[in-house]
Amino acid sequence: MLAKRDIQWPCRNAIQIYNAIRRISVEMIGGMGESCSPNHNRPGLFSSSVDVKFQVSLRSRHAHLDSRSTALAVSMMDNDLELRDFANVTRLFPLPNLVMFPHVVLPLHIFEPRYRQMTEDALAGDRLITMVQITPPARGEHWTEPVPLESVGCLGKIIQHERLADGRFNLLLLGRKRVRLLREIATEKLYRIAEVDILQDQPAALPEGPARAELIGLFRQLFESQRKLDPDLAELLNKPVPLGLLADIITHALDLPPALKQRLLAESSVDRRVDTIRTILRLVTPGEGRHRPFPPPFSVN
Numbered sequence: 001m002l003a004k005r006d007i008q009w010p011c012r013n014a015i016q017i018y019n020a021i022r023r024i025s026v027e028m029i030g031g032m033g034e035s036c037s038p039n040h041n042r043p044g045l046f047s048s049s050v051d052v053k054f055q056v057s058l059r060s061r062h063a064h065l066d067s068r069s070t071a072l073a074v075s076m077m078d079n080d081l082e083l084r085d086f087a088n089v090t091r092l093f094p095l096p097n098l099v100m101f102p103h104v105v106l107p108l109h110i111f112e113p114r115y116r117q118m119t120e121d122a123l124a125g126d127r128l129i130t131m132v133q134i135t136p137p138a139r140g141e142h143w144t145e146p147v148p149l150e151s152v153g154c155l156g157k158i159i160q161h162e163r164l165a166d167g168r169f170n171l172l173l174l175g176r177k178r179v180r181l182l183r184e185i186a187t188e189k190l191y192r193i194a195e196v197d198i199l200q201d202q203p204a205a206l207p208e209g210p211a212r213a214e215l216i217g218l219f220r221q222l223f224e225s226q227r228k229l230d231p232d233l234a235e236l237l238n239k240p241v242p243l244g245l246l247a248d249i250i251t252h253a254l255d256l257p258p259a260l261k262q263r264l265l266a267e268s269s270v271d272r273r274v275d276t277i278r279t280i281l282r283l284v285t286p287g288e289g290r291h292r293p294f295p296p297p298f299s300v301n
Contacts, residue, residue: 114190218281
């Protein structure tokens, strides 16, 4: 078992986010049973989209993939050195209505044959998979294969997996970097592959302290108006994490429309991401001007 001093804080923070959001999600869907079905009208402020849309078994997710008790999950080093050999070619995992962000941990249940093959190849290699949202079809139209994809996704690394007897997998995927899809590469694999560019954050132009303090204050106020702040999340918010990381965590936690989350994923400017999230929080936080419903009815035009 690793000593606490040997664990770098970025990955430990990602695990804290996972634990905190996991407990929020379980609280929100607690009466829905083992296999959850889509419910786009569910109440609440904080995102449980992974549980709802992926039909993740709560028993598997909590009993077998408990990141708090797994040395592998906490020993992954969340730094650029682990991507030094990345050749800018990545496996694609397209899904509708889901936007993954760097620094967060996403639980996934893999059952389709093409994505079982993708998982096998990832585990045998660099453990990298890019989550990318399927572009929504126009009103009245339906998807046809190959489904159209958004231009920006999130490169993730498998930090824990469970291979089931029938060939399915349960995974924990740690978001690593924003990536822009450049072109798809022809392949005989069942899944899709693309050449990508890693998108680095454009640092904030002004001192981060005031913006960080306001974001945390608004988020706490909104969060605590609904429920007690989770201990893992409270500890995380007390740390001097980079402003871009903080904005991504808050965006992940809030149940925003997928189109708006996609815009925030595609935005490499930390200042612009922070301004957008700050505007949202001001609109929906009690006591901050006229309170509006959540999620807010933002236009994506």
